[in-house]
Amino acid sequence: MKFIDEVKITLASGRGGPGCVSFRRESMQARGGPDGGNGGKGGDVIIRTSRHINSLVDLRQNKRYAAQSGRMGEGRQKSGMDGEDFVLIVPEGTVIRNMDGEIIVDMTGISEYTLLKGGRGGKGNEFFKNSINQAPEHAQPGEDNEEIEVKLELKLIADVGIIGFPNAGKSTLVSRISAARPKIADYPFTTLTPNLGVVKAGDYTSFVVADIPGLVKGAHEGVGLGIQFLKHIERTRLFIHLVDASGLSGREPLDDFMDINNELKMYDENNQDKEGFFPLATRPQFVVLNKIDTLSDNQLSKLKNKFKDVTGSEPYAISAVTGKNIKEFVQELARQILKEEEQ
Ligand SMILES: Nc1nc2c(ncn2[C@@H]2O[C@H](COP(=O)(O)OP(=O)(O)OP(=O)(O)O)[C@@H](O)[C@H]2O)c(=O)[nH]1
Ligand SMILES: [Mg+2]
Structure with missing residues (x-):
């Protein structure tokens, strides 16, 4: 549908x-x-x-x-x-x-x-x-x-939007932390329409994550599925910026990260005149390296450092498939959402 x-x-x-x-x-x-x-x-x-x-x-x-x-x-x-x-x-x-x-x-x-x-x-x-x-x-x-x-x-009312390249594991993460069951497959552009998942973090806290189709370099010019799906996460308080850390895509994880952020900037430029628009490039991001099960400890720590040099803080590192570090990550996310709500 x-x-x-x-x-x-x-x-x-x-x-x-x-x-x-x-x-x-x-x-x-x-x-x-x-x-x-x-x-x-x-x-x-x-x-x-x-x-x-x-x-x-x-x-x-x-x-x-x-x-x-x-x-x-x-x-x-x-x-x-x-x-x-x-x-x-x-x-x-x-x-x-x-x-x-x-x-x-x-x-x-x-x-x-x-x-x-x-x-x-x-x-x-x-x-x-x-x-x-x-x-x-x-x-x-x-x-x-x-x-x-x-x-x-x-617009979908989600608290958190997940952005990242196709095949980064966005839908896998949503299926791991919520009851949503989006389609997952080992090829790009598996997700064609946004999915919402409700994440329970403790007995009384829950929040909504939105999994949107992957973005690629040039999305603002219509490459890939384009960026029309970003409008579904214009209202979210936070982004999870999910990066495929495995290197199996043949691209550099840090390049992917920069490319997506650049697409957000372009999207903002193209939409800044729209009434009620709230720019995306300045939205708080949780930078998350996924698929760390494919890396050695040494590879992972090198990669983390590369990101830290650019962003100023250490990225989260998870495996959506094995579940490694997911629980802690969800707790941290919930804390951050509560903090944003209080502001
Ligand atoms: N090894 C490993 N593979 C993973 C992990 N997370 C996801 N994958 C695999 O990566 C592939 C893509 O996962 P999806 O969840 O469909 O990726 P997506 O980001 O939703 O992709 P699009 O919908 O195409 O944008 C699948 O084959 C997953 O099994 C992980 O933590 N480790
Ligand atoms: Mg997907």
Whole structure:
């Protein structure tokens, strides 16, 4: 199944109902005083979040969603019925943009938002009665509705994003630390859509990691699967930068590390004008050497030093396959996430 995270729809509130022109019927009089009621109010378009849905797939069924219009007023001062609101249920974290790409509302931490107001009902002729004109023949039309075309965008709400070259072992790591079971294989571009995994670190702490398709040098120019998947981890607090330490790829682990960081910089440059954008290159990174089961102690310590010279601190060293150092790594990650949350 394709990962659906973007949908374009038109939303419309309801028009106001027209006011009514009516005159009382009285037994001895041909025409009594005006008694036309007001039109009903049109329904609003309300956006509401739900934790029970996690994709926008259901919204693909229709292109246009509309609230009901208000009904016309009636004689005997009876108001028309208000139109029913249209409630659009979206997953938490859905961002709604207009067609120029500007954010209208970000449904993160907001449970309900009135996007469009229904039109007001028109006044009936009774309203226009005064000492000069006691028999007004006119009523107001209902107010127009509002209509807008919007783009809904759902970003995965993950705390930690895993970045790295294809085949670095990102999916293996996710399957090792969470209940998620992404596809794992010994060739690049195994992961084609992002996967989320919930990691339990102790009885009361858990966090969400996102495994995204691997990046390669030139990704910002469309090489490999491109960098469109980075948008799924724009919101994460931290990155795990996973590096294949085995050397079996034929590339230098440190080159891989630098190449990916460079791609993040390019991504930032290309997106810096987007409203609400939060740059990736400066996000805290956990630098993690994976596949250390393939290295001797000596090789590993040399490699660690190379990284330390560049980053200023010693990288983590794990084996996603054998599980070496994974427990400690997860604990450290959880500590760091809690610290970020407190800030
Ligand atoms: N020896 C060894 N192999 C590993 C380790 N972790 C992952 N691998 C192997 O590396 C290969 C790629 O693993 P994946 O988890 O699919 O890699 P990925 O980073 O998700 O790759 P893409 O989805 O293509 O980006 C698989 O054959 C794994 O078994 C490790 O710690 N040690
Ligand atoms: Mg993968």
